Amino acid sequence: MRLNHKQGCAGEDAALAFLQAQGCKLIARNWHCPFGEIDLIVKHGKILVFVEVRYRRSQAFGGAIASITPAKLAKLNRTIDYYLQTQQPGNIPCRLDAVLIEGGSTPVWLTNITG
Incomplete structure (x- = not known):
């Protein structure tokens, strides 16, 4: 099933605005x-x-949090490893976070998600 691209972009826009405000x-x-x-x-x-x-x-x-499965986390970690190997950002600390948005409520920022 293909996700609604407009909703996905709007969610990312809201998450980015929220993170920039932080x-x-x-x-x-x-x-x-x-x-x-x-x-x-x-x-x-x-x-x-x-x-x-x-x-x-x-x-x-289960809301937005339930959609982050162990399989999704494993895929994200492989992708991050590839980014770090190919983009070579240097010796900089990094982490994996999630921004959860449910309906029209304020985004929730979860830091250092590991599963």
């Missing part, structure tokens, strides 16, 4: 490689943050 600076958006895609890559202070954006219309079926 002091993050955009490095890349929708970065692709053979292993997958990273929705947003931002710098927060001295930390490189890879951000998975999850939008759901409601909290039904």
Whole structure:
């Protein structure tokens, strides 16, 4: 099933605006490689943050957080490893975060998600 592209873009726009309001600076958006895609890559202070954006219309079926499965985390980690190997950002601390958006509510920023 293909996701609604307009809703996905709107969710990413909202997540990016939220993160920028928290002091993050955009490095890349929708970065692709053979292993997958990273929705947003931002710098927060001295930390490189890879951000998975999850939008759901409601909290039904567990909401946005339930959509981040162990398989999704494994795919994200492979993609991040590829980014770090090919883009060579240097010896900079990094982490994987998620921004969850449900309906019209304020985004929720989860830091250092590991599963």
